[in-house]
Amino acid sequence: MLVSLLLAMPLWGAAQKPIAARPTAVELAHRVDDHYNKLRSLKSRFREDYDGLGMHRSEAGTLLLRKPGRMRWDYAAPPGKVFVLDGKYAWFYTPGDSQVQRIAASKFDDLRSPLRFLLGHTKLESELENLRLTGLEPGGEFTLSGVPKGQQKRIAQLSLTVTADGAITGIVVEEVDGARTSFHFTGEEPNSIVPEAAFHFTPPQGVPVVDSLPPV
Secondary structure, eight states: OHHHHHHHHHHHHHHTOOOOOOOOHHHHHHHHHHHHHTOSEEEEEEEEEEEETTEEEEEEEEEEEETTTEEEEEETTTTTOEEEEOSSEEEEEOTTOSSEEEEEGGGOOOTTGGGGGGGTOSOHHHHEEEEEEEEEOTTSOEEEEEEETTOTTTEEEEEEEEOTTSOEEEEEEEETTSOEEEEEEEEEEETOOOOGGGGOOOOOTTOOEEEOOOOO
């Protein structure tokens, strides 16, 4: 009987283990802020999917982030396609294009702009209107949704897939015209060594630079 009692005790203990309370939207937003405010740099793999204007596009590559305000997207296909935010300008170039597109960082309002959350320069709760916890994903991740302030005429909803400790693993941007762009992040490397030179972009020789709006 004693043996039976001892065997039963671990099972009883496991059953009585308290379950972590589900966070509120505000609590989870604070975890996101805390997670990224502590970082100096970040490296991650990404996949980007776009559906809109009658087309579908899926791309992947490597994302580099560094404070203050540096961002670089290196696309795997075609090799050499790049988007760089150097703190002063945002640069867009695809090999074979007849020009390099550039826009002042102060006017940058591309779909990647919500990713400034990853740079730790913002308070998520104050950046999104109607912030709410809209779902629980497989694996214990949560979905935070809202509308970025100042972008209501373009974005119908922004959703962030967030781990319990505040790391963003996905972003979905739904535009008012029905277009949908999603970003999925894997292999996050917090505070990885990312040199400043990675955020310097030099236009290819002979390719003119045109100041314009960012591409779709």
